[in-house]
Amino acid sequence: MTWEGRLPFPGSLFMFLCMLSSLCDSHPHSAWPLSSRAVAGAASNDTARKVADIAAEVAGYADVAKQIIDLAVFGAAQNRSYRRLADFTDTIGNRVSGSHNLEMAIKYMYNAMTQDGLDVHLEPVKIPHWVRGEESAEMIVPRVKNLAILGLGSSVGTPPEGIKAEVLVVQSFVELKQRASDAIGKIVVFNQPFVSYSETVAYRAYGASEAAKVGAVATLIRSVTPFSINSPHTGWQDYQDGVRRIPTACITVEDAELMWRLGQRGQKIVVRLTMGAKTLPDADSFNTVAEITGWQHPEQVVLLSGHLDSWDVGQGAMDDGGGAMISWEALSLIKNLGLRPRRTLRTVLWTAEEQGGVGAQQYYNLHKVNLSNFDLVMESDLGTFTPQALQFTGSDVARQVMEEVVKLLAPINTTKLETHGEGTDISPWMQAGVPAIYVTESGIQSAET
Incomplete structure (x- = not known):
């Protein structure tokens, strides 16, 4: 250059x-x-x-x-x-x-x-001293597909064997609350539209705690960006005091849209998520x-x-x-x-x-x-x-x-x-x-x- x-x-x-x-x-x-x-x-x-x-x-x-x-x-x-x-x-x-x-x-x-x-x-x-560790995600139902992810700063890790759970895809915090009973025991995928960084980043920052409040076991957040080449983004996220801490990572815009389309068709989606993240002193x-x-x-x-x-x-x-x-x-x-x-x-x-x-x-x-x-x-x-x-x-x-x-x-x-x-x-x-x-x-x- x-x-x-x-x-x-x-x-x-x-x-x-x-x-x-x-x-x-x-x-x-x-x-x-x-x-x-x-x-x-x-x-x-x-x-x-x-x-x-x-x-x-x-x-x-x-x-x-x-x-x-x-x-x-x-x-x-x-x-x-x-x-x-x-x-x-x-x-x-x-x-x-x-x-x-x-x-x-x-x-x-x-x-x-x-x-x-x-x-x-x-x-x-x-x-703060947060370490990412090894991480991976895979959609196993309705078909096998590797998901590109980046764990979010301060996230907890999964158990060594990972978390295997059905997925619930939502597009907003409002929809999450409306479908709260559907989120219990599931991995919540946020497929929020990009409006602006300052507005849309709330899903990355608070998505894990909001999903945990309704019983989710993990969250995958659509990367906060208007453009994507199948590349996930990372960033810091904040757990709320008194709320169970669940693993959280960003996925690509493409994969968030894919799972949203599958969900709209009524198809069952299952994902296995593994994260070795930990917070040191x-x-x-x-x-x-x-x-x-x-x-x-x-x-x-x-x-x-x-x-x-x-x-x-x-x-x-x-x-x-x-x-x-x-x-x-x-x-x-x-x-x-x-x-x-x-x-x-x-x-x-x-x-x-x-x-x-x-x-x-x-x-x-x-x-x-x-x-x-x-x-x-x-x-x-x-x-x-x-x-x-x-x-x-x-x-x-x-x-x-x-x-x-x-x-x-x-x-x-x-x-x-x-x-x-x-x-x-x-x-x-x-x-x-x-x-x-x-x-x-x-x-x-x-x-x-």
Whole structure:
């Protein structure tokens, strides 16, 4: 695969945003703190500049924006994020929570960012340690067919001999409740239609417990994706307290549809499921933190992030090696250009995101005492495609600032500002009122591995 001529990786966009948010000392007489959080606070006590003044201030960074974009897209740093991503994933491979590979990934990034001249440290976190083990599934009635499966994170295993049971196929939680008496002693297959990831993922997350409530012995969940080439996806699932824990795995869209059609015809379906999954004691891990200290307001932070962990059945390039690399690249580019941020620019590479944002929640718990010092938080966790839009959460005044900022991104065709951001790792900050940005990208077709 050649990278020359490729549309820009989100790194230049990410770095540009954090630079503006921290107000680099690029102009000798620049003194106004261009922080979206600071702007919002100033507006509340009638000291904010008029929007026209804000627009003029931001427009004054057009030359700096061009320097950033030229370096990242056309200059010496062209494709560097891609090369770093390839080196990282080729060297380490998958990085599931609790694994030796994740430990090696953290060491790799610590050393790489230190050699890059950044101030790097590690912050300890206890993380879940779930092991997949051997797993298989086979439909044995009405005909023999191997079923491609991937056990879901935190699932319990089956007995060594597996579970052999008749199948009940449903398309929603509502249908499951309506057919509760039919589910007793059966393997429930969820063939839910894909609506959106945020909506459809509920079946992966809660399907096992909902089925257990009505007496099911296991669940097989249609992979949460609109596209499939007979490839199951994985992800984390959550057992409800006080509900019997039953094995759960994802199957392909094709197999879910097959069993649904068989069920609609009234045919009996029997499946044998074997899973060696188990949960070990929590493991020691770290959030990896790199920063460039602000020269005027070092205590104030603009945070950008991605997560280092991945699932165990791929190399974790898009989820979320790309997000980790551009979070590093942002700081690298600032150093390359000799820009000096007034505020501290901090990259955090989270651990155990796939297990529910464990590392990010730990970081928030430790640092929320200094909440007022966090001006902006950013996250990228949607792959390595072309940046398309920014999802922004913040005050109306802060949004007006961002509307001016994105105008400077026209050369890389990323001028769309969407309402309300998301992101597992930055959600605690968003809920606490810190302005947040989530980078969305074109080409997103599916989620998880």
